[in-house]
Amino acid sequence: MLLDASALSTLATNPTGVMLYDRSHWGRIQLTGEDRVRFLHNQSSNNLQARKSGECCDTTFITSTARTIDLATAILADRELIAIVAPERRADLLPLLDRYIFPMDRVTLADITDDTLCFSAIGAGCMALCDRLGLAFPAAGTHHLAELTIAEQTIAIRLIGSSSLSSPGFTILTNAANHDLLWSHLIAAGATPINTTAWETLRILDGRPYPDRELTLDYNPLEAALWHTVSFDKGCYIGQETIARLNTYKGVKQQLWGLQSDTVFEAGAALMLDDAKVGVVTSAIATASGTIGLGYIRTKAGGAGLTLMVGDATVHSIDIPHATRGYLAEATV
Numbered sequence: 001m002l003l004d005a006s007a008l009s010t011l012a013t014n015p016t017g018v019m020l021y022d023r024s025h026w027g028r029i030q031l032t033g034e035d036r037v038r039f040l041h042n043q044s045s046n047n048l049q050a051r052k053s054g055e056c057c058d059t060t061f062i063t064s065t066a067r068t069i070d071l072a073t074a075i076l077a078d079r080e081l082i083a084i085v086a087p088e089r090r091a092d093l094l095p096l097l098d099r100y101i102f103p104m105d106r107v108t109l110a111d112i113t114d115d116t117l118c119f120s121a122i123g124a125g126c127m128a129l130c131d132r133l134g135l136a137f138p139a140a141g142t143h144h145l146a147e148l149t150i151a152e153q154t155i156a157i158r159l160i161g162s163s164s165l166s167s168p169g170f171t172i173l174t175n176a177a178n179h180d181l182l183w184s185h186l187i188a189a190g191a192t193p194i195n196t197t198a199w200e201t202l203r204i205l206d207g208r209p210y211p212d213r214e215l216t217l218d219y220n221p222l223e224a225a226l227w228h229t230v231s232f233d234k235g236c237y238i239g240q241e242t243i244a245r246l247n248t249y250k251g252v253k254q255q256l257w258g259l260q261s262d263t264v265f266e267a268g269a270a271l272m273l274d275d276a277k278v279g280v281v282t283s284a285i286a287t288a289s290g291t292i293g294l295g296y297i298r299t300k301a302g303g304a305g306l307t308l309m310v311g312d313a314t315v316h317s318i319d320i321p322h323a324t325r326g327y328l329a330e331a332t333v
Contacts, residue, residue: 016125020191021199023118023164023171024179027090029097031081033107040074040081043097043238045221047231053078056143056160058229060221061085061093066242068215068224069093071208073162073171075143082173084118084164086211117179121191122169122202130170132189135159138170150185157182165206166321197285204283204292207258207320213267213282214256214294222246223296225256225323252328254279257303258318259293265310271295272309281310294320299328 031040041048046059053076061069070089075082085093094111101107121129130137135146138161148155155178163169174182187193194202209215209224221230222243232247246252259265259281271279278301284293297303297317306317 016128016190018121018123018125018129018191019194019198019202020183020186021120021122021194022183023084023120024113024116024176025087026113026118027085027087027093027111028113028116028118028173029083029085029090029094030110030112031083031107032079032110033105035106036081037076039101039105039107040083040097041234041237043100044072044074045230045237045239045243046074047234048074048076048081049234050231051076054143055141056162057141058162058226059083060215060226060229061089061096062221062239062243063217064238064242066220066239066246067217068209068211068219068221068226069096070211071215071221071224071226071229073160073164075158075160075173077143077158082112084171088211115176116173117176117182118171118173119183119186120163120169120171121186122163122165122167124168125190126168126170129186129190130159133186137161148182148185150181153181155182165202165208167202167206200283201285201287201292204258204285204294205320207256207294207322209256209294209322210283214296219254219256219296220246222252222326223254223256225320225325227324227326247326250327252299254296254298255303255325255328256282256294256320256323257297258320259284259295259308259310259315260290260318261310261313261315262290263313265291265293265313265315267293269310271297271315273301273306278308 044059056075073084127137138159140161143160157174160171267281267284269281270277279297281295304319308315
């Protein structure tokens with residue numbers, strides 16, 4: 001049974017609850033070759049060369065002027081590097097990255113989305129679920145290979161210590177041929193499937209920015225509260241100079257915050273404070289208790305705790321768990 005958004009809060013507070021979302025439509029770009037880590041290190045914002053095989057982290061792809069293209073999860077393994085990217089960016093990122101491969105670069109790119117599956121489990125009961133499956137729960141920022149035996153069939157899986165949300169969770173990657181068998185096995189073990197509406201609700205509650213909403217050519221990763229995905233000392237990468245200036249001169253003029261209201265408001269609407277526009281709603285979704293959303297608010301206007309207007313709706317700005325804010329952290333408490 002698929003859950004609607006109104007049932008999420010009940011499941012989320014259950015210590016044995018696990019929500020299971022099929023993210024197989026998300027893109028998976030595989031990098032192989034000796035220069036794979038160095039290459040993606042130079043093409044994205046995080047310090048991948050400081051990581052080792054068996055680790056994973058979030059990183060952002062940005063333009064030369066530090067505008068956000070996508071928020072990705074990089075998975076470093078012995079013979080490959082896999083980047084999980086948003087489905088809306090799958091088609092664009094592969095040719096974009098390929099453009100920066102030079103003849104001497106020992107790196108090969110491949111889109112392995114159609115050949116693999118991607119399931120994410122979210123909730124306080126994820127560790128207990130792994131115990132029931134006979135799997136070691138992956139610590140945050142790590143991943144490992146494991147095997148599951150289902151109906152006398154043994155399948156190899158990769159367990160990743162991230163669901164792409166800040167809640168407890170993990171992600172599974174394996175061969176696409178195992179899709180139905182593994183999905184049914186996880187549900188039989190106690191996971192509850194959720195639909196895209198429920199995932200979107202979780203994403204907004206968490207404050208995870210998403211392409212074409214919070215991640216656009218209008219915003220940079222510091223404004224999107226993605227400081228944890230940015231290295232300020234790793235050297236040159238695409239967009240590095242702009243990021244460095246924003247940090248050095250404290251030039252982040254707007255920030256991403258959560259929004260909530262008892263009434264309806266919509267994405268794209270202006271956020272007003274004392275009759276002045278101070279921001280814009282980027283995501284909004286109706287729930288049983290009102291509307292929740294995300295939006296950018298001018299730093300000088302404040303952060304959490306503001307009472308704003310969106311049309312006739314009174315909207316309150318709130319903290320979001322996913323956010324990291326660098327030098328802005330103390331100023332916005």
